[in-house]
Amino acid sequence: MTAIRVRGRAEPVAHTVLIGHSGPVVAMDESGAAALRSPVLQPGQEVAALLGINLARSYEEFRDAVREWAVPGLAVIYAGVDGTVARLETGPELREEVNPEDGIALGGRPADAAARIREVAASRTGWTLPFLARLPGDTVNMQARNLLQPLLQTLQEGLRQGARPESLTELEKRALLLLSDWSHEEPAGSAGACLWERWYFDLVEAIFRPRLGLTLFNQFIMTPSGQGAAEQLILRALRGEESPWLPLEGEFGLPRLALSAFRRAVAYLAARQGRSPERWAWGREHRVRFRHSLAEALPALGPLADLGPHPLGGGPATLHRSGLDPTMSGTVTTATTYCRLVDLARPGEPVAVLAPGTGGHPLDPSFAAQLLPWLRGDLLPPRPTGEDVLRLVP
16 A cells, blocks of 8 residues: 555545566456566665676676676676676676677667777777777767768758759858868867757757657657667668658658758858858857856856866767757757776776866865866876875775
8 A cells, every 4th residue: 555645635645556476566457457577676686786796706707796687778898807808788688798709899889889989999900098098089970971971962852852943052052061071070179060960950850849849859859769769760761761750752851851951050050150161160069067066056156166168079979978958059968077998907007087077176176187188088197006095905
């Protein structure tokens, strides 16, 4: 028996929850009952799993510990001093990939980011910490590499599909030329990245917002699954596959939507950054600010405690990953602020960065000490280990 408080009622409503051996009963009639069975609802052994992971001395012991983590949906990466690497997925039926052919085991990375990691890793055989330290700050947009040229062709088709032939304005032609020559990299000063990100967002919004509404669209576009679904839908349309969400022709088809979204993106950036596309900069639309909890409680302390806003490179589809507010107002809402690389042959010499710094007090010298390296996409070299280093010995 549980009590449920209901709006408009002074007293809570008593409700009986029936739980069978399979789980809670969600529906019942004369013919029987339907119960919800899920590993999420079962007693977990996550603490035991974590203890086992920390005590493991081989891959077999590590795998046995991960088996205790019954809740599905987590990707776990293993790397051992003997050279063994593996990827495991938690759940009742643990799945594993041990020593993949290319020697790379990746966690829950989006497909575009995973492809970029494999591309960089395949570019050489002698992997070193200085070489791999460039990866966290990498701003190559694999999504744009896959979509840009087909979408530029589709945009041209959109000019022909209207009620009468259309042409681009001089400003739009200059912007189109800029985007055609873009390298697919997204440093903060890139004009091509600025136009691409705005155009792509406007296109996704034109496809989904009329169907989902503003609130649901904002929730949809902020999730990795939503972003992936949008990209796959556009890719299928570019391959000529018809979809109820995105027809191939008409005013709501991909060519016309790509054209109208491009026009909106150019007009938006011209109004905000001027009518010289080559001077547009992604970092003016993509800015990060670190808000201190002290300033949130006492806004007058904001100038002392807050950091930023600062122009930031990368984006939702790069390794230097970040996410914008759904309104594309220029505010970065999520970012990968911590990265650590470890050579297992020398595990005591990692390179890492933690933005904005390790200190929590605005007057602490370490408060913002790592902000500028992080903005540049750099990792800090290993710190010398001396007698003053705190060591925890079990």
